[in-house]
Amino acid sequence: MDQAHGQVALALLVLGLAACSGHQAAGADEAEAGAGGQAGDAPSYSPDLPYARSVESFEPGDGAGFNQTKLPDIVLGPPGGLVKGGGSVDVVSLGAGGVIVLGFGDKAITDGPGPDLVVFENPFWPGGDPTQVYAELGEVSVSDDGVTWQTFPCDTAGDGQGHFSGCAGATPTLKYDPVALVPLDPARTGGDAFDLADLGLSRARFVKIHDLETLEPAGTSTGFDLDAVGLVNVE
Ligand SMILES: [Ca+2]
Numbered sequence: 001m002d003q004a005h006g007q008v009a010l011a012l013l014v015l016g017l018a019a020c021s022g023h024q025a026a027g028a029d030e031a032e033a034g035a036g037g038q039a040g041d042a043p044s045y046s047p048d049l050p051y052a053r054s055v056e057s058f059e060p061g062d063g064a065g066f067n068q069t070k071l072p073d074i075v076l077g078p079p080g081g082l083v084k085g086g087g088s089v090d091v092v093s094l095g096a097g098g099v100i101v102l103g104f105g106d107k108a109i110t111d112g113p114g115p116d117l118v119v120f121e122n123p124f125w126p127g128g129d130p131t132q133v134y135a136e137l138g139e140v141s142v143s144d145d146g147v148t149w150q151t152f153p154c155d156t157a158g159d160g161q162g163h164f165s166g167c168a169g170a171t172p173t174l175k176y177d178p179v180a181l182v183p184l185d186p187a188r189t190g191g192d193a194f195d196l197a198d199l200g201l202s203r204a205r206f207v208k209i210h211d212l213e214t215l216e217p218a219g220t221s222t223g224f225d226l227d228a229v230g231l232v233n234v235e
């Protein structure tokens, strides 16, 4: 419990300092921040890039609020910067049990080889230790019509080594250039990758993320902190 409280306190400190300074997460080496994700900047990426284009719905849970006034833009386009020592603040907090649905304009996610979409949250590795990842997990569902949904099973217990199979919010965003790296390569970008084949689906047009309340409330940044959703296989 002490460790969990310590991590929550650390996360609040990171968010608080970043909010005060208006810059990337405190403690982050700004030189490592990904391109195109500075809070407050006009988008520097083409709208043709395969990232979320709309927020279809948002049902915040208790303890939401952080960056909610910046919807929808805050979760559209490429992820904000990354850093292993303290996650991006280019995110919106879902709150406990909050749910958000994203659309992709005229693009559809298709089942191509390997992963088809990547969800970027802001997990980080306190002290650089991947086995102790600070992870507020989310469950990911997809739909082709926005009515019928299928859900990737999320192993919230994890393997004890910092891996949470089928969950979003577990893998930090890694250093990369979101403009140059198309199609997305999750091995280089980080984030949590999902394969439509795991659900027996060939295509989808909407992604839903549901906070699973895996950590204790954290002020207005409670729960899953959504940064971006990118597509690997698109039509
Ligand atoms: Ca696939």
Ligand SMILES: [Ca+2]
Pocket: 093, 136, 218, 221, 222, 223, 224, 225
């Ligand atoms: Ca959070």
